[in-house]
Amino acid sequence: MTNTQVPDVRPPRATAASAPPEAPVRLSARDRGTRLLATLFLAPTIVGIVVFTVVPIVGSLVLSLFHWNVIDSPRWAGAANYREVFTDSTVLVSFRNTLVFMVLAVALQLLIALTLALAVNGRMPMWLRSVFRSAFFFPLVLSAASISVVMKYLFNQDFGVVNWALGLIGIAPVPWLTSENSAMAAVILVYVWQQFGFSFLLFVGGLNNIPKEIHEAASLDGATGLRKHLHVTLPLLSPTLLVATVVGVINALQVFEQPYVLTDGGPGDSTRTVVMVIYESAFEQLRFGEASAVGVLLFVLIMAVTALQFRLSRRFVHYQ
């Protein structure tokens, strides 16, 4: 039966290809070559993404509709996991924490990176510039987990180097990791310390790409320091700013290692992030369905925030 069907299917295709006048759009050999090449070039990436991201995502979407503790077979839950998630104070707090973290960490990261990039872009010997660039990028090559272990020592209230240094300038010891008010600050500082180098490099590159003549013209027009940067540099840098913000936000919304090692989410829930909740409810409390529901919500949140940024960017980003 299969055999008889094959000839049936093939001919129409063959005629379509061999009878050019009937084809609505005629593809030249080159266009077909391009398509073939595109298919071949994209195949590794797309197949990989489908198998290792799309399928698992669909998997967790399905999982979010079940109760599953790994041990017994999954039980249908419908929307119960989502209802549970929306009434669980820990989950809600973790979303709030993550958003607060995102706003503060990304803002601080961009501010530091931009200031330093502008400063490094000023006149100085080549070698010095290269030393600074390397120094600021350096924390990125370290493992977030290991460096957080180190930071835990440095931020210790009684014996840490940070409070000792603050003491030198007359600031009383801060209970960095053990007070609800300052724990988030410590987590943000550690995170930004490690991450700002990336935005920094983006900005350095962006500044390099601004034609010198524009700056010179601005200077000749009498634009000075800060004003020049606000009115001339920033708009020209806006595409870079957009990339830095988008990538920064995506990463910040997935923060895990720093709070996990530094504070374990505490004190209370004050530094518990969404990804921590996902990890805890899945792997510690065996609630894989609920964890998947939180994961799906986080994914939606990240998409929404990213889309929002692109929408806003239409007003603020200027392409040369």
Next chain:
Amino acid sequence: MTDSHVTRRTLLRYGAYGAGAAALAGTAASWDRLTGADIPGRDDGSLVVATLGPAYGPEAIRTLTEGFKKVHPDIKLRINAVQATDWSDFFAKILTQIAAGTAPDLVYVATEGVQLFAQRLGVALDKWVKRDAAELREYFADVHPSLVESMMYEGSLYQLPVEFNAADMYLNDQVLKRAAAGFPAADWTRDDFTELLRDMKKSSGSQFTPYFWTNRLWGGVVPWLFANGTNLLAESKAPGGAWLWDGFYPSAERQGRGGGFRWTTPQATDARVEESYDYLASLIQEDLCTRPEGGNGQNLIGVFSTGRVGVTPAGGFWAGGLHLAGMEPGSFDVQYFPRWRTQRMQFGAAGYALLRTSKMQDEAWEFIKFAARRDTLMRLFETNQTTPARRSMLTADRYREIGPRHWQVFYDTLDKFPDTGPIPAPPQVAEVEQVLLKHTGTALSSRRSVGPALRRMQRDLEKAMERDV
């Protein structure tokens, strides 16, 4: 110039070809490494045992593997030392394997997970224990019934304990001397303890905190709850277990034993619980005690060994740790937890749990017995990284070189205080622990927050305990 340009390009190209070839060759040569085909005992029907990595170095694994081979040459054994920073990391990994249907046969499980594994994943060892009773008599005679009871769930035994740690008080000698304080007596009280902290604070100045502790289920707030005669969850004993007590323990030691603990109704708002928190809050208020810090307590060894802390609760595992950190035998010592309303202390124990999914249960039982043998444990616990479950292994010899002087305290915590019990770890332990740590952090993070935080803790605990794991 053009020439050199061309040569450079050609060179680059050949360089690239060379690198490509080397990469291919390297990949081909390491193919067995990449696919794991070079690992002995893989997918060949070996008995697979998962242990907690940091506790089991390469040396320990060799000891276990070779020792077991001598006794049971016919059983192939593979030990996976799972690298994880704590028990929850460890369980995360085991669970993923269970979810994927590639679970090990045996898992090393501490008190934290005993009931969870027993209820959902484990196999009771009763039938084998009864069968091999003659062989095991020596083991039970050497292991305190409290430890054995902590491995029971609803009348059945799920693990043979091989190690345990009770929360005793470690004291830094140097700090004691500075404060001109003597070593506390075995029956010291909570007030003696407070006085000692005050003396230490007076004599040691800034960048010094007398009492340091880590916010965790084991050794955090719980020992204070026990000392104050209460618990986080109402505690009772399951019926049953007589088969074991009657078979292995003399009547004096059988007294009051049952079929394992039941931790049920949360009682975080109980007056005594609140009193315990108030006490800790007052210590923090007076700068006698650190605020609760989460995590695995890594700071602790460092700050204690350098004299920045005077007193801290820890178990036998600390003797080895302090030695590694460079503390001399005479520079620290250990005493029981101080008495409050009671001097009941808390411990956590560990052993191997047999998984229901195992297809080699008889072989697994042989390993459980092997792992609890005295000679095995002697080789395994050479560095005092924990307290052996076998009383006969705690000897002056063992502690001569590393201290502490009062090493007897470790086991006497069980022998002299028969009501000393395990940390509360019902099957819902993961959530209970999280709720406890979370609200303890809040309760003690500022003044007057104890009451409200405990009420929230109670509410969350109730929710956690209602949940079917």
Next chain:
Amino acid sequence: MSQATLTMNRTRHALAPWARIAGLTLCALLTLGPVIWTVSTSLRTPAESFDLPPRIIPTHPTVDSYRGVFDQIDVWLLALNSTLVTALIAVGQMITAGLAGYAFARLEFRFKKPLFGLVLATMMVPLQVTIVPVFLVLKSMHLTDTLLGLIIPAFPTAFGTFLMRQYFLGMPKDLGEAAMLDGAGPWRTFRSVYAPLATPGLAIVGVLAFNYHWNEFFRPLILETSGQNYTLPLGLVSLQGNLGTGSISVVLAGVVLSMIPAVAVFLVGQRPLREGITSAGVNR
């Protein structure tokens, strides 16, 4: 002449250069401080690890901690595994990102926009959400508890693809058009015109991949079961000891050791990294 005016203007209006350089130096020290502390603490005895003020130059430097690392874990096997995993992922990502980036930048085909969106969207998926399904997929491919199981899923790279797309977009379009006019097909145009120019861009994809995967902890933690398959970050965990009783100096010595290859790659790859990453933020 205008050059002179310009210089004058700059010096007049900008922050005094010495103040700027002093500020930058302070920031650089703050940035490197924790790293310096880590290295110096790993060279001190545990007893000195909490000294305040911190002694940056150890009074009695000792490499005992490093010896401790080699005694306690099989550093060589762990490093071999880490190297294999990281190098193959880096090479794989350079290939997948190079090809896909080129396709998105310079080839016309259907569903280009949604496909590119799909690639970028993978950046937004937290690992912790998909790890269990990924584990199941790997199991069906018989790749659990193998190094390949870590390597293959990491081949597609959203940021790398994005970067390479930007990189190819940055190249003059006329180059390819000229080649086309000479009769070169799409493949020839790619191979002989654009591909040779892409090396710095690929280098940055490689360096970033190395950086990230050398330090990766969560995936190996969940996916690798056998001790023989552990990577360095996983192996280092055991230095923390049972219940955190490991010596801090040894822990930090392990951190420093594992840092070395990443730093080496960073130093070697710095220039392409700097040049390549700049292209990510410009144009559309």
